[in-house]
Amino acid sequence: MSSLHPHAIAAQSFVLIRAGLAERGKILPEPLSAVVERIIHTTADFEFADLVATSPAAVEAGVQALQSGCVVLTDVEMVRIGINRQRLERLDGTLHCLMNDPAVLPADAAGGLTRSAQAMRLAAERGLLAGSIVAIGNAPTALEELLRLVEAGVCPALIIGVPVGFVGAAESKAALAATTTVPWLITQGRKGGSTIAVATVNALLRLAVGVGNDEL
Amino acid sequence: MSSLHPHAIAAQSFVLIRAGLAERGKILPEPLSAVVERIIHTTADFEFADLVATSPAAVEAGVQALQSGCVVLTDVEMVRIGINRQRLERLDGTLHCLMNDPAVLPADAAGGLTRSAQAMRLAAERGLLAGSIVAIGNAPTALEELLRLVEAGVCPALIIGVPVGFVGAAESKAALAATTTVPWLITQGRKGGSTIAVATVNALLRLAVGVGNDEL
Known part of the structure; x- marks a missing residue:
């Protein structure tokens, strides 16, 4: 049983993560390495060191947007609630998830469009997307809808497209890339x-x- | 891009998951198979078919508790918010996470005891643990504290101990097992x-x- 202090647990965890990455010959450039380390910390799955890909200077773009006090929009409530809201608000950022907004209908009442996809459309209508960070962790359909909005001219500062799944997820991420x-x-x-x-x-x-x- | 209806996406996903399990020679007994399928659905990681372990008839114990309208207690808000609350409440169950309760102190003010570990102790004091399902997805320290409470005589209906991490997680789960x-x-x-x-x-x-x- 661990009786370590939370500070010591965090420090020791990242010693092990960095050692694991080095063992696998994974040398990632900063600041991307800091993001990949945290993804491995949250999954204990070193495969993510191979799976994470970005456009040039995407991490820098996200950091700069946060430092300017941007909107962070998530596809689902589980993503929203896990984000360090105190840290975001100290930077004058705001956090949004519109999936349970009264304007979002059940998929059956919206021509099969999922709630999280409708939420992306709603965010565009409300002017939340320009200059924002959009974090999509669950719904490929939300990412697909967001890409349609980008094609139509909407311009977030960064799209974090990491939906999981067997149908549509890989394809939606390839389209984003x-x-x-x-x-x-x-x-x-x-x-x-x-x-x-x-x-x-x-x-x-x-x-x-x-x-x-x-x-910590 | 997928333009499938949500019903079709779900159905097709589980066809692929069952095919993937069969390819790997993983034949799991019901009702455990239904749980493992959903874990793979949420991670796209077939390794979980090897990693999930239970005591005899643990899934049945959890189902029976839910059908009797039990408490579900989670270690962190991300777990609480992801649970299908409507379905739980239709069975007269209730959902709790005490990590942000006013009685829970910063770890430094509680002798290094993490907030989620303190939340387990508080749940015991409030009589929430007996007959409950406790779902721990994040904090090994919460699981360690829960095991101390079990040793002291508290008896949940089922403990779902699936914390992730590099320090303490594997050990806390081995202790639960x-x-x-x-x-x-x-x-x-x-x-x-x-x-x-x-x-x-x-x-x-x-x-x-x-x-x-x-x-769906």
């Missing part, structure tokens, strides 16, 4: 999920305020 | 997390109300 107009971060293939989206945003927040992964 | 007085479900080793805890509880809820994995 083909985008040249908006910075992006993805996990290639089927793997991803809410915890990966949360870890990514929280890693960007740490970079934005200058708190290392091995600090 | 040595328990003979309370039914348990774990993911062996470092892997686990909030989404795995959520998938497990939601799989039990589906079993409790008779809704298959490929239905």
